[in-house]
Amino acid sequence: MQYPRHAAVLAGVGGWLPPRVVDNHELSQRLDTSDEWIRTRTGIRQRHIAAPGESTVDMAVRAGGRAIRSAGMTEVDALVLATATPDQVCPGSAPQVASGLGLGGIFALDVNAVCSGFVYALATAAGLIATGVAGRVLVIGSDTFSTLVHPDDRSTVPIFGDGAGAVVLRAGEPDEPGALGPFDLHSEGELADLLVVPAGGSKQRTSADPHDYFLSMQGTRVFRLANARMAESTRAVLDQAGLSVHEVDRFVGHQANVRILQAVAKQLGLPPERLVVNIERTGNTSAASIPLALADACCDGSLRSGHLVVLSAFGAGLTWGSTVLRWPDIKLSE
Numbered sequence: 001m002q003y004p005r006h007a008a009v010l011a012g013v014g015g016w017l018p019p020r021v022v023d024n025h026e027l028s029q030r031l032d033t034s035d036e037w038i039r040t041r042t043g044i045r046q047r048h049i050a051a052p053g054e055s056t057v058d059m060a061v062r063a064g065g066r067a068i069r070s071a072g073m074t075e076v077d078a079l080v081l082a083t084a085t086p087d088q089v090c091p092g093s094a095p096q097v098a099s100g101l102g103l104g105g106i107f108a109l110d111v112n113a114v115c116s117g118f119v120y121a122l123a124t125a126a127g128l129i130a131t132g133v134a135g136r137v138l139v140i141g142s143d144t145f146s147t148l149v150h151p152d153d154r155s156t157v158p159i160f161g162d163g164a165g166a167v168v169l170r171a172g173e174p175d176e177p178g179a180l181g182p183f184d185l186h187s188e189g190e191l192a193d194l195l196v197v198p199a200g201g202s203k204q205r206t207s208a209d210p211h212d213y214f215l216s217m218q219g220t221r222v223f224r225l226a227n228a229r230m231a232e233s234t235r236a237v238l239d240q241a242g243l244s245v246h247e248v249d250r251f252v253g254h255q256a257n258v259r260i261l262q263a264v265a266k267q268l269g270l271p272p273e274r275l276v277v278n279i280e281r282t283g284n285t286s287a288a289s290i291p292l293a294l295a296d297a298c299c300d301g302s303l304r305s306g307h308l309v310v311l312s313a314f315g316a317g318l319t320w321g322s323t324v325l326r327w328p329d330i331k332l333s334e
Contacts, residue, residue, distance in 0.1 A: 007179045008126035008137070009172030012073070013330055014066025015165040015295035016059050017048040017282065024158065031154045038158045043258025047161025047283030050144050055087045059164035060142035061100035063291070067138060067166035068101070069333035076168065077134035078107040080125045082117030082141040082287035084316070085148060086110060089200075097140065107134065113187075114195070115254050115315025117141055117287030118165070122311075122323060123183045125169050140166040141287035148197055150214035159257070160215075161283030165291025177305065178328030182240035184233045185321035191225070194218045195316035226260050226314040231267040233322040234312050241324050245269055247308050250297070250327070254313035255279040255289040264312070276302065286315070298330050305329040 023046040024035035038044055050059065060081060068076065079101075081094035094108035107128075113120040118141035125137035142164035149156040172179060198204055199212035207213065230253055238245060245268050253261050253275070261275050278296045285292060290311055297303035305327055312322040 006129055006171035007174040008129040008169040009176060010167055010178040010180065010325060010328060011170045012067045012069070012071025012168035013166070013291065013295050013298055014063050014070050014333060015163065015292045016062035016066065017163045017292070018050045018054055018059065020049050020051055021046050022049050027158055031152070031157060033154050033158060041259070042159055043277070043279050044158060044283050045280050048163055049146050050162040056083050056085050056142045056144045057087045057093050057096045057100060059144070059162065060093070060097045060140045060166070063142065063164035063166040064097060064101055064138050064140050066333050067168050070331055071168035071170070073136060073168060075103060076106065076136040076138045078125070078128055078137045079103065080109060080111055080121040080137060080139050082111045082113065082121040082139070083143055084112050084114045084117065084286060085144045113315060113317055113319040115256060115284070115286050115289070116313040116317065116319035116321055117315070118290045119183070119311060119313045119321040119323060120185065120319065121287075122169070122180065123185060123321070126180050126183070129169060129171050135171045137169045138166060139169060140164060141289070141291050143286035143288050145284070145286050148215045150211055153214065155219060156215055156217055159284050161285050163282060163285040163288045163292055165288045165295055167291055167294070177326045179325060181324040182237055183321060183323045184237040184240065186229070186233065186319070188318040191318045192316070194222050194225075194318065223257065223260060225318065226256065227263045227267065229320040230260075230264045230312045230314050230322070233320055234264070234268060234310050237310065237322040237324050243308065243324065248274060248310050249307035250274055250276050250303055250309045252276040252290055252293050252297070252309060252311050254315065255282065255293055256284045256314070295332065299332055303327055
């Protein structure tokens with residue numbers, strides 16, 4: 001069925017975190033680190049870790065169901081799953097998520113832009129709505145990043161957690177609350193080695209070094225680039241929308257490191273209280289981080305109807321991007 005061309009309007013939000021919580025004290029028992037070292041460098045106190053057998057698809061189904069119920073819907077026309085940790089290399093995980101939600105038969109695809117994946121997936125979903133392919137799209141960010149970090153790597157294990165977050169977009173008018181504004185999206189593939197899992201893909205199927213199957217990260221360079229690119233992208237998307245930084249009520253950035261969020265806010269001239277931050281409790285959940293932050297902020301009241309909200313992310317690839325919206329009246333669901 002073809003739908004009329006419309007703007008994409010956010011209509012529901014939901015999140016899911018695995019029950020198992022691993023705090024910094026537990027990590028310090030087996031790694032050369034401490035609670036103070038982790039907190040001062042990242043802002044993270046704990047993270048949720050998927051149980052054995054609990055997968056990216058499992059978490060996506062739970063978050064997606066909550067978002068659909070939040071939107072007051074029972075079904076959608078399409079599903080876009082942002083993930084860098086699919087259940088299998090082949091096939092993609094999105095059709096399995098759709099099936100798990102009882103939505104078998106709908107359009108479903110994976111998007112892999114790692115930590116920028118949710119913003120990229122929003123743009124993909126907005127395009128489906130704008131071209132009339134779909135009238136209601138479920139967008140999910142779900143990652144089991146604990147599977148990509150070497151258990152003995154003190155530079156990555158404390159940072160990453162597992163989880164899923166989701167939103168529902170529906171066709172609507174560009175001037176109504178929840179309508180997604182313009183997008184600013186970029187990539188820089190020549191710097192892919194800054195954040196990479198070297199082995200397991202078609203370029204290097206196998207490796208004698210087991211570390212090649214886990215994430216390698218040049219943290220200092222990534223930190224600096226994330227600061228610069230997220231600030232640039234935020235300014236660009238606001239310029240496209242005819243808005244100023246001073247009009248922004250809430251900045252929801254990818255939850256990679258609290259110092260990155262603070263540095264971006266400083267560059268933009270945003271007061272710290274306008275930052276939405278939940279990394280202390282979740283760690284870096286990759287593509288799930290922005291929708292999880294939205295769900296948390298909506299739940300605790302720090303994100304309210306009428307707020308002008310910027311979403312901005314930076315991740316492996318390298319990829320980065322931003323969008324803007326006026327927050328609608330959202331009802332969360334269990």
